[in-house]
Amino acid sequence: MFSGFSTVVPVYSTLFTEMAEMKTCTLDCFPENILIDILSYLNIRELVRNGRVCRRWRRLVKDQRLWRTVDLSTWKGVTTRILWVLLRQYLGHGLRSLRLRGLLLSARGGAFLSEPWLQALTSKCPRLSRLSLLHTDLRGLRSCSLMPPTLQVLELHGCELPPGFFTQSPSGASEPACHQATAANPKSAGNKQLTPSSPGIGIKTLILDNVPSFTNQHLQSLSSWGQLTRLELRDLIRVTAAGLRGCAPPGLRSLSHLKHLEMDTWSRQQMAALGLGEGWAGLEGLGLGGREVSPGMLCLSRLPDLRWLRLRGCRLTEMMVLRSCRSLKELRQLEFWQVEFETERGGELEGGAEEGQDGGEEREEGEREERSDNDPVPNLRRSLATLLPKCSVLFTQCTVTSNQD
Numbered sequence: 160m161f162s163g164f165s166t167v168v169p170v171y172s173t174l175f176t177e178m179a180e181m182k183t184c185t186l187d188c189f190p191e192n193i194l195i196d197i198l199s200y201l202n203i204r205e206l207v208r209n210g211r212v213c214r215r216w217r218r219l220v221k222d223q224r225l226w227r228t229v230d231l232s233t234w235k236g237v238t239t240r241i242l243w244v245l246l247r248q249y250l251g252h253g254l255r256s257l258r259l260r261g262l263l264l265s266a267r268g269g270a271f272l273s274e275p276w277l278q279a280l281t282s283k284c285p286r287l288s289r290l291s292l293l294h295t296d297l298r299g300l301r302s303c304s305l306m307p308p309t310l311q312v313l314e315l316h317g318c319e320l321p322p323g324f325f326t327q328s329p330s331g332a333s334e335p336a337c338h339q340a341t342a343a344n345p346k347s348a349g350n351k352q353l354t355p356s357s358p359g360i361g362i363k364t365l366i367l368d369n370v371p372s373f374t375n376q377h378l379q380s381l382s383s384w385g386q387l388t389r390l391e392l393r394d395l396i397r398v399t400a401a402g403l404r405g406c407a408p409p410g411l412r413s414l415s416h417l418k419h420l421e422m423d424t425w426s427r428q429q430m431a432a433l434g435l436g437e438g439w440a441g442l443e444g445l446g447l448g449g450r451e452v453s454p455g456m457l458c459l460s461r462l463p464d465l466r467w468l469r470l471r472g473c474r475l476t477e478m479m480v481l482r483s484c485r486s487l488k489e490l491r492q493l494e495f496w497q498v499e500f501e502t503e504r505g506g507e508l509e510g511g512a513e514e515g516q517d518g519g520e521e522r523e524e525g526e527r528e529e530r531s532d533n534d535p536v537p538n539l540r541r542s543l544a545t546l547l548p549k550c551s552v553l554f555t556q557c558t559v560t561s562n563q564d
Contacts, residue, residue: 191219206220221248224253226250226253227255230258237260239273242259246279253286255286255287257287262294262295274300277300281309288310288312290310292315300324311363311364313366314366314368315370316366317369319371319372326380359383363389365381374397374402375405379412381406382412390419391422395424395431396426398431400432418443423471424450425449427450430451430454431451431454432451437461438462443467444467447470456483467494471498475501477536491549493543494553495552499557499559500557502560536554
């Protein structure tokens with residue numbers, strides 16, 4: 160009995176010693192890679208606060224792996240001073256994506272983003288490719304050309320814009336640049352061709368969400384963006400079918416490089432998608448949501464190059480889908496997202512034949528059992544497979560209701 164006890168005691172004593180050592184272990188014992196992974200779960204405000212703990216933590220917080228995707232939209236009360244501090248001490252070559260919330264409802268809204276800050280952002284963050292602005296007053300900026308030239312994606316949510324914001328170069332900025340070049344090299348004054356002061360806008364994706372000041376003139380000014388291939392228009396009350404029709408190629412102000420277009424309207428009957436009836440050569444992707452679905456489906460036959468189509472947040476019938484998509488022979492993917500399908504209930508047979516009624520009930524029960532979340536309308540899928548054999552159909556959060564009429 161005592162011999163077994165003497166064997167167990169050293170084991171427990173070793174275990175207690177290890178537990179005591181673990182209690183005295185601090186974060187300083189962890190390698191830097193693990194500490195950086197732990198710090199990556201903090202938001203920006205908490206990250207800055209942890210940088211004040213000690214010198215080692217300050218050096219870890221400044222690691223550019225923590226500043227690849229910066230979201231300041233949840234930080235309330237961000238001012239211009241805070242933006243300058245972040246830019247001078249933390250933001251650098253590792254920044255890829257930046258999300259900001261402005262001061263649209265504040266008296267200082269116009270001074271939130273300034274030209275000097277954007278110039279400093281361009282020089283310190285040469286890899287910035289995505290910029291998302293929320294509730295930001297951009298009327299103090301002359302043009303979108305003041306944004307970093309490395310941007311590939313620009314998102315504007317609830318922002319205010321000046322009339323010429325989307326022009327290729329800021330008004331009044333090219334002339335001083337030309338005068339400076341002439342003063343530096345007088346021999347170039349006689350040349351007819353001058354080198355542009357700034358490169359063209361290289362943004363490929365533009366997302367506009369609830370921007371009240373965006374008009375048809377803004378939409379037409381996007382024709383100078385030679386790299387723009389994706390455009391998303393959401394809840395824009397001043398964009399009309401005539402404005403969209405004027406941007407359809409061919410034309411002087413056409414968006415000839417555009418490959419993907421998405422239009423969503425939820426608040427009112429805008430029907431701007433009727434502008435697609437003019438035809439749009441080269442448009443390969445189209446997304447329609449809300450009240451833009453019905454008018455947009457009437458124009459699908461005018462989009463011969465369409466390969467991807469998504470319908471979202473609407474009510475449809477199987478016949479509406481089949482009639483609109485029958486001419487889309489190049490369609491490769493059709494997506495339904497949060498769509499409510501209306502199915503007609505089969506009428507009773509004349510004469511009240513019991514066999515016919517029983518057969519209809521059995522058929523209805525079989526269709527109900529065949530439905531699933533991924534395939535809520537099996538008849539529509541089979542009809543589309545016959546009509547468009549090269550097209551894949553995807554249902555996401557869709558429901559089915561029975562029309563009693």
